Amino acid sequence: SQTIHQWPATLVQPVGSPLSLECTVEGTSNPNLYWYRQAAGRGLQLLFYSVGIGQISSEVPQNLSASRPQDRQFILSSKKLLLSDSGFYLCAGGVSGNTIYFGEGSWLTVV
Amino acid sequence: GENVEQHPSTLSVQEGDSAVIKCTYSDSASNYFPWYKQELGKRPQLIIDIRSNVGEKKDQRIAVTLNKTAKHFSLHITETQPEDSAVYFCASASGNTPLVFGKGTRLSVIA
Numbered sequence: 001s002q003t004i005h006q007w008p009a010t011l012v013q014p015v016g017s018p019l020s021l022e023c024t025v026e027g028t029s030n031p032n033l034y035w036y037r038q039a040a041g042r043g044l045q046l047l048f049y050s051v052g053i054g055q056i057s058s059e060v061p062q063n064l065s066a067s068r069p070q071d072r073q074f075i076l077s078s079k080k081l082l083l084s085d086s087g088f089y090l091c092a093g094g095v096s097g098n099t100i101y102f103g104e105g106s107w108l109t110v111v
Numbered sequence: 112g113e114n115v116e117q118h119p120s121t122l123s124v125q126e127g128d129s130a131v132i133k134c135t136y137s138d139s140a141s142n143y144f145p146w147y148k149q150e151l152g153k154r155p156q157l158i159i160d161i162r163s164n165v166g167e168k169k170d171q172r173i174a175v176t177l178n179k180t181a182k183h184f185s186l187h188i189t190e191t192q193p194e195d196s197a198v199y200f201c202a203s204a205s206g207n208t209p210l211v212f213g214k215g216t217r218l219s220v221i222a
Contacts, residue, residue, distance in 0.1 A: 034209060043214040044155070044200065051207070059209075090154060098143040098204040102154040 002027040006091045006103030013110055019064075019078040021106050023091030026072070031093040033074040034100060035066055038088040050074060086110045113138040117201050117213025124191050125221050132216045134201035135183040141203040144177060144184045145210070149198045158199075159186070191220045 003026040013019060025031050035047040046059045048066035056066050063082060067075045074091060086109050094100035114137040124130045134144075145160035161168045161175045161184065168175050172191075177184040184203075188195055198217050202210040 032207070032209075044212045046209055046211075049209050098207070098210060099145065099157065099160065100210060101157065105154050 002031070002093060002095065002101055004091055004093050004101055004103035006106055008106060009104060010107040011109070013081050013108065015083055015110055016080045019076070019081055019085070019108070021076040021089055021091075021108075023074040023076075023093075023103055024072055025074075025093045028072075028093070028095050030071060031095050032100070033068065034092040034094075035074065035076045036090040036092060036102075038090060040087070044090070048076070081108075081110045083110050113141060113203060113205070113208075113211040115201060115203055115211050115213045117216055119216060120214065121217045121219070123219045123221060126191060126193060128191055130186075130188045130191055130195070130218055130220075132186045132199055132201070132218070133183060134185070134203075134213050135181075136203040136211075137182070138203070138205060139179075139182065140205040141182075142206075143204045143210075144175070145202050146173075146175060146186050147200045147202070147212075149200065149215075151197075155200060188218075191218075193220050193222050196220045 006023045034049045036044045050056050050068045064078050089106045091103040092100040117134045142163035147155035148158045149155040159173050159175050161177050172189045174187040198215045200215045201213040204210045
């Protein structure tokens with residue numbers, strides 16, 4: 001079965017610092033991969049999704065970017081964090097039929 | 112694009128009673144409707160899903176119904192228990208498009 005690994009689990013970053021969150025998938029090939037953000041007590045906002053290596057679709061314009069250097073690796077980055085980037089970041093993956101599974105999530109606090 | 116409305120935003124029930132959460136969607140091409148449960152500080156977990164070729168699906172105390180004509184689907188939890196307390200998200204998708212999530216329902220089961 002498919003497993004989504006995501007790290008780091010928590011991080012506190014100063015405003016203006018860079019960000020890198022990494023996600024890897026085990027147990028499947030050529031998955032669709034997603035990055036979601038969840039503000040405290042709020043819903044799931046789709047940030048990026050990818051259907052293959054080097055293919056990234058952005059859903060929300062912002063200072064974040066995503067990359068997929070390998071089939072089962074998905075990275076979320078920022079060059080300069082804003083206070084509004086704080087939140088719970090979730091990587092998700094799925095292979096067919098739209099079913100997706102989430103990683104454990106990364107709590108980001110920008111101070 | 113697809114729009115998913117979820118009601119109610121909060122729901123309190125007595126232990127042992129039933130809980131019903133409703134979602135409506137806008138895209139008539141949508142054909143996949145999952146439900147996720149998110150406990151505090153944790154990742155959303157898939158609890159049940161339904162596809163447009165069936166009207167109802169049941170898994171122990173949880174059931175989902177779908178009305179394609181009216182474009183709405185519902186989650187039913189019977190004999191609620193305190194461990195059912197969580198935030199529940201509905202979602203919909205068509206083809207290989209990313210899931211669109213509702214804003215969530217915070218369910219509290221009072222012992």
